[in-house]
Amino acid sequence: MLQDIVWLHACGIKVVLVHGGGPSINEWLTKFNIPVHFEQGLRVTDAQTLNVVRMVLCGQINQELVAMTEQLGGRAVGLSGMDDHMIHAHIADERLGFVGAVDTVDASLLERICDDGYIPIIAPLGLDENGQCLNINADVAASHIAGALRADRLIFLSNVRGICQPDGSLIPELNEQLAHELIEHGVISGGMLPKVNACLEALQDVPCVHIVDGRMAHVLLYEMLESQTVGTQFIR
Numbered sequence: 001m002l003q004d005i006v007w008l009h010a011c012g013i014k015v016v017l018v019h020g021g022g023p024s025i026n027e028w029l030t031k032f033n034i035p036v037h038f039e040q041g042l043r044v045t046d047a048q049t050l051n052v053v054r055m056v057l058c059g060q061i062n063q064e065l066v067a068m069t070e071q072l073g074g075r076a077v078g079l080s081g082m083d084d085h086m087i088h089a090h091i092a093d094e095r096l097g098f099v100g101a102v103d104t105v106d107a108s109l110l111e112r113i114c115d116d117g118y119i120p121i122i123a124p125l126g127l128d129e130n131g132q133c134l135n136i137n138a139d140v141a142a143s144h145i146a147g148a149l150r151a152d153r154l155i156f157l158s159n160v161r162g163i164c165q166p167d168g169s170l171i172p173e174l175n176e177q178l179a180h181e182l183i184e185h186g187v188i189s190g191g192m193l194p195k196v197n198a199c200l201e202a203l204q205d206v207p208c209v210h211i212v213d214g215r216m217a218h219v220l221l222y223e224m225l226e227s228q229t230v231g232t233q234f235i236r
């Protein structure tokens with residue numbers, strides 16, 4: 001995946017990578033005997049959990065991605081949505097604890113980083129108006145960042161082929177109405193809920209929004225070069 005990003009960047013395409021890290025956060029919480037709890041695909045985040053989230057996202061995943069990108073010949077800058085107060089957020093729901101809903105994204109730092117020839121790699125954390133760090137689902141952060149950048153394209157990567165029907169068949173195209181029907185009927189659930197909501201939100205500002213299978217070799221090159229998507233495309 002990073003090799004594709006480095007190649008696309010070398011071809012003059014400005015790429016911004018927003019990463020998650022849910023499984024690693026779960027692993028570390030378990031090591032520290034801190035319970036793991038999700039509501040509608042969002043992590044319930046108390047103060048102790050937030051410390052682990054920040055440690056894993058910024059200290060581990062972000063820095064590993066930067067190191068790997070550099071190793072592949074790319075020039076990467078690692079940062080989080082807290083840097084320069086890029087992501088302004090507020091507590092989404094008191095019951096979830098320190099989980100952020102995004103108010104605004106200031107994309108000026110990212111634009112400067114891209115214009116200077118770097119690939120920004122962003123951990124999904126934000127700050128509220130009091131400077132409190134908030135944990136933001138990576139898909140939600142990506143959607144707002146893409147919107148603020150007026151991106152041409154937003155590609156969500158997952159560990160499935162795209163949105164699937166209960167029989168496993170792929171849904172190649174999805175509009176808002178069908179997405180809501182599938183959510184209501186429980187066909188879209190768990191971690192796919194914030195992803196689908198993020199896709200619908202992004203569609204307001206970004207013309208091309210896809211969910212594709214991050215396990216497929218060179219899926220990003222395929223997405224950029226072929227006119228047809230391999231996963232699910234969201235349509236207005």
Ligand SMILES: Nc1ncnc2c1ncn2[C@@H]1O[C@H](COP(=O)(O)OP(=O)(O)O)[C@@H](O)[C@H]1O
Pocket residue numbers: 020022041138139157158159160162163164165187188189190191192193195
């Ligand atoms: N209709 C659906 N189609 C495909 N995956 C779905 C669907 N509903 C729920 N899922 C689940 O959502 C998961 C993707 O969410 P998650 O793993 O949280 O995302 P992330 O890629 O952000 O880590 C899939 O692995 C799958 O188990």
Ligand SMILES: CC(=O)N[C@@H](CCC(=O)OP(=O)(O)O)C(=O)O
Pocket residue numbers: 019020021022023025041042043053099100124135136137138139191
């Ligand atoms: C609020 C919330 O759920 N934050 C996520 C942030 C990381 C993430 O989104 O990671 P994935 O892309 O692997 O799911 C979390 O704590 O797991």
